[in-house]
Amino acid sequence: MADISKSLNNYELETKAYKYISEAYMKKMDSSKAFYFAKKALDINKNRNNLKGYLLDINQLGRAYHHFQLYEKAIETYNKGIVEYNKNGGGNKLTVLSTIYSNLSAAYDKIGQTDNSIEAILKGVEIAEKTNAPTQKSYSLYLLGYKYMGIENYKKAEEYFLKSLEFSDSVSLQTYVNMNHHGLGINYSRWGIYDKALHHNKIALDFFRKQNDKLYEFDVLNNIAVVYQKINRYDSVVKYGELALKIAKEINHKLAISGANLTLSNAYLNLKQYNKAEMVLLEIAKDTITPNIIDNNSKSAIFSNLSEVYEGKSNYKKSLEYHKKFKKINDSINKQNLDSKFSDIETKYQTEKKEKQLAEQKIATQEQELLTQKANTRSWILGLGILLLSVSAFFIWRRYKAEAKAKQIISNQKDEIEQQKNMVETLQKELHHRMKNNLSFIDLFINLAKGRFEDKAYQNKLNDLQNRMRSMFEVHKQLFKKDDVTSVQAKNYIDTLVENVKQAYEKDSVTITNTTNENETLLANTSFPVGLIVNEFVTNSYKYAFEDQKEGTIHIALTSQDNVYKLTLKDNGKGLPKDFDINELDSFGLETIKLLTKEYGGTFTIDGSNGVAMNITLPKTAA
The missing domain is CATH 1.25.40.10 (Tetratricopeptide repeat domain)
Structure with missing residues (x-):
């Protein structure tokens, strides 16, 4: 042509x-x-x-x-x-x-x-x-949607994406219609509305496949995989992640290949497919020396995942090696973010201080000018009525200025409080992050110790210690990942703790049910005793409850009402001895549960006549 x-x-x-x-x-x-x-x-x-x-x-x-x-x-x-x-x-x-x-x-x-x-x-x-111009109007509204999404105003982003979608559809701009479906899919994913995220992404996927637009097809597939990852549907993550990786390789897009591999590695880790996770992570790790392909945040995720892979494969030496790499780069990122945040706060403070000084100078100048004007007016106009009017006007003006100044002071104080709140939240996240890293090191050292001693009793004691420590580790891990550092998702938290105990004892004949509501949250400081209590109960059930049974069941439920949490723990094992006395305990696990309940101001009842059943209440207290 x-x-x-x-x-x-x-x-x-x-x-x-x-x-x-x-x-x-x-x-x-x-x-x-x-x-x-x-x-x-x-x-x-x-x-x-x-x-x-x-x-x-x-x-x-x-x-x-x-x-x-x-x-x-x-x-x-x-x-x-x-x-x-x-x-x-x-x-x-x-x-x-x-x-x-x-x-x-x-x-x-x-x-x-x-x-x-x-x-x-x-x-x-x-x-x-x-x-x-229809095309430009659609595109501008679409970009405004992305702009609001970038500053985490998801409601406004939704509004502009939907406006652009509606307008694009009315003028038959199908490419923009589906670009907006794609934008809405990302927005809802970040917003936590996952059903809508999947709905809009899948509409966009169908269109871009028909258009043979490989780059958009890759992006939508990877977005769908990420949504499934957020709702713990790891088989679906693998399905869409592998499709995304295939497209990325077809178009030979290095950044896309790395992104798809990282998404897949997370899914393989959660499915405990350590060999597959190791293979894709090592493939990405080859590119960590090239900054335009792998940035520091991605490097941090790669090293963290490799540490988990080698821990899962019981290669604790390599796990520790990659954990150190992860910690080094993550500390560097966090320091950079904190330095930037403190610098922004200092700059804003100095700017506001200067603006306040200029405003005060301006007010002083205006007051002086007004006084001069008043004196001149009094010299020229001798009428008593006009003088009184001027004085009244002056006092009204002063009152108005005083109220305006008071409002400005209140506004500045609110801004300072908001800054302090943001700084505290940042520091809290940093604290949880450091605690998580330190507990992770302890976990690795326990694993190293387990590898050096073959004595079964010694191994069991280390397993008990490790599970207690992991119950605390899991709180810091979940809080670090969330924007809200004051609470954790109760069901997910308890499921993770239970999984740790199941792996330690490997009794397939024991079934555990957790009927805690998906939306139940647990305040951060209450999550520590709840985690330790659940860990002790499940550990005791595994060790003692089912000695004479082929199969066993453990049931867990956490509910909240008014100002208390209610924790119900049951097993259908052999129960407690007839002469059991709660005041004369010879069980470290039960003693721990009793002491934790008392320490946190809760109540504790136990029934051992038909298996063991515990009902525990703990007050809700702000973290």
């Missing part, structure tokens, strides 16, 4: 052909040819002083740079187009300019320049409203 256009001396058709060829090479992930043909089109329109064509070619070249993650080059290219438009008084080229501003916003967003990104998108929206 390009050659035919050239022979016909039709430069407009020729430049269009070059843009299409550039787009095709973008899909094939051939960066050099994508840039080459975009630049050929650009040179033709520049030499012919065709501003509209030039701006379209600038947009294509910028998109190509963005596609291959050269965001600085993309920004430079887009700004070059804006300068050219302003220099030549673009006139009716506003639609193209709006597209350039929108794409410029996306590029700024990628390098963390939020203020520039917002400024560019607002300019793009302003131009789109003037021109009423």
Whole structure:
């Protein structure tokens, strides 16, 4: 097509052909040819002083740079187009300019320049409203959705994605309809509304498959895998993760391959398929020396997962080696984040302090001016009525200023409280993170000790110690992963503790049921005694309850009502001796449960006539 256009001396058709060829090479992930043909089109329109064509070619070249993650080059290219438009008084080229501003916003967003990104998108929206161009209006609304999602305002993001989807559908822009389904899928996933996340992602997946858009297809598949990971459906994670990896390899996209492998490694770990997890993690680890492929956050996840893999395979030496790597890089990330946060707070504080000083100076100046004006007025106007009016006006003004100042002080105090609250939450997360790491080290040392001694009694004691320690470890692990550091998901927490005990004793004949509601939460400080009590009860049941039985059942339920938690623990084992006396205990586990209940101000009852049944209440207290 390009050659035919050239022979016909039709430069407009020729430049269009070059843009299409550039787009095709973008899909094939051939960066050099994508840039080459975009630049050929650009040179033709520049030499012919065709501003509209030039701006379209600038947009294509910028998109190509963005596609291959050269965001600085993309920004430079887009700004070059804006300068050219302003220099030549673009006139009716506003639609193209709006597209350039929108794409410029996306590029700024990628390098963390939020203020520039917002400024560019607002300019793009302003131009789109003037021109009423359907494609640009859809794209601008879509970008606003992403912008709000980026600052975690998921309700606003939903509003703009749905607006863009509705408008795009009304003007039959099917690509934008499905781009918005894709955006809504990510937004709902981050928001925690997983059924809607899957619904919108699967609509988008069907469309992009039909369009043979491999990059979007990969992204949607990986997003679906991540949603299934969040709801603990690991078989589905593997299914969609492997499909995503296949696409990533087809288009030879290094970053996509690493992302898909990392998603798969998490699923394999949770399914305890350690060999598969090790294989994909070691494949990604080859790229950890290349910063543009693997960033520090991904490196941290890789080393953490490899540590878990080798712990699962009982290779504690390697597990400790990767745990040290994880800790080193994670401490570096956390320090950088904290330094940045404290720097932002200090800058904001100094700015507000300076603004307050300037405001006070301005008020003082205004007061002086008013006093001078009043004196002059009094000199010229001797009427008593006007003097009284001036005095009244002055006092009204002073009162208004005093109220305004008081409101400003209250507003500043609220801002300072919010800053302090955010700082405390950050420090709490850092504390939980460090506690989790320290407990993880202890866990590794216990495993190393278990590997050196074959005595069964010694192994059992270490298992008991390890499970008690893991009940505390799990609290810090869950709190570190959450934005809310004051509570944990009760059912998931108890399931994890139970799984640790099951692995330690390996009795397949024992069945454990946990009927705790999925939405039940447990305050952070109450989660420690609950975890230790559950661990002690389940451990005792495994060790003593079913000695004379082929099969056994353990039941656990945690409920909350008013200001108390109620924990019910039962087994159908041999029960307690007839002469059992709660005040004369010879069981470390039962003594621990009794002491923990008393220490936290709870109540404790036990019945050993038909198996063992415990009913424990603990007060709800703020963490």
